[in-house]
Amino acid sequence: MFIEPMLLATAKTPFSDLHYIFEPKIDGHRLIYSQQKDTVRLYTRNNNDCTRQYPEINGTTNVLFPHDIVLDGEVACVDPATGISDFESVMIRFQAKKADKITGLTATLPSTFVIFDVLQYNGKDLRALRLMERKEILSTIPLPSSSFGIVPFIEGAGEALYTQIKERNMEGIVGKRKDSVYETGRRSDKWRKVINWSYSEVFITGYRKEEFGWLVAVSESHNAKIRPAGIIELGANPTHKKAFYNVVKPLIIGEDRNFVYVEPRIRARVKMRNWTRSGMLRSPVFIEFIV
Incomplete structure (x- = not known):
């Protein structure tokens, strides 16, 4: 099932705030992962089905989560030399449509689903919970394989994280209020991105x-x-x-x-x-x- 993703506002400069957590911004494309009755569907933020493009994520080549689940995250193609996602590689994976092309790219440009939120789990809608409650639930869920990861975060120290991100030439950071519920339909100032331009x-x-x-x-x-x-x-x-x-x-x-x-x-x-x-x-x- 598709759930419209929560959209970010933009902060002009890095900031620190004890009411926020801060995550590295993954340079990939937004993905809603839905597993319902052992069937996986993957959706872009605009509700385009991209399930077949990612066999390593869609359950074709891996085991599934232990319960029905809907997750929010990013598809990344991580450069093993730098540990940083390469956006052009992500787009090559996303644009592949033919089965033989997809199979080849799964080997040469493996993708990872980097998760930052859990929206539903085991029959429960979690979107009305505070962000830190959702993060706690997410941390307890076993991941199906090494093709899945959870984005790390720190509390309060956005400027320090941004300095590290800038030194590594990564895309930026995202600040999220700890008490934020999962809102859709508009850009929320409770989630703010800071781009490393x-x-x-x-x-x-x-x-x-x-x-x-x-x-x-x-x-x-x-x-x-x-x-x-x-x-x-x-x-x-x-x-x-x-x-x-x-x-x-x-x-x-x-x-x-x-x-x-x-x-x-x-x-x-x-x-x-x-x-x-x-x-x-x-x-x-x-x-x-x-x-």
Whole structure:
């Protein structure tokens, strides 16, 4: 059975608070795990069934939990060299659809379900319990195999944890009020994420003709050339957009069906999750123009 996951608000800076626990933010994709009458179903946060993509989690290759259960967590593909989940590997697993491809990836890119909450167990709905009560129940439940883990947490010391996360180049932290019940339908300020952003300066090289999007490029460190680095879709407010379109017309050098291309004369500062293996900005967010 699918249960809509509790969504996080965003905290601008790390914080410490004795009313909160703090967890490392796992760089994977959100997963609702449901085991009912020995049948396992796996769902994304948007209620898309992804059961078949993860044989090591869905009960195909492992034993089950001792009772019916619904869990909230993240699918991770952990790099054995660093101990950190690699998001691109997670996406390769998620996007695999053919049976032979899934079988091969199960061996070469094994996934782990990292659990941070239990929503139902042995016929009882636990969502109205306080978070620390749910955590206590979760700690007593035997895990089916090494493909399952429980996310660790500390109490109060969010800033200290964030410093460690930043030093390891991990995604960020999540702070959760100890007394929070499991809420759905809106983002709750009782669960707050703090992202470990990276920053870059970019050149705007074009824009979409229809919905908003600015093509960007970055300088190669070893020469004066620039190379494509992705597209900005977030962060620019109406004032930024108006300023851009007021000055860009003389810089237009061509167009195609979807984009208008411009000379790389307008620079901007962006924040992003990290760089992809192919050298692209992952989830870039516009901050400001550089003048």
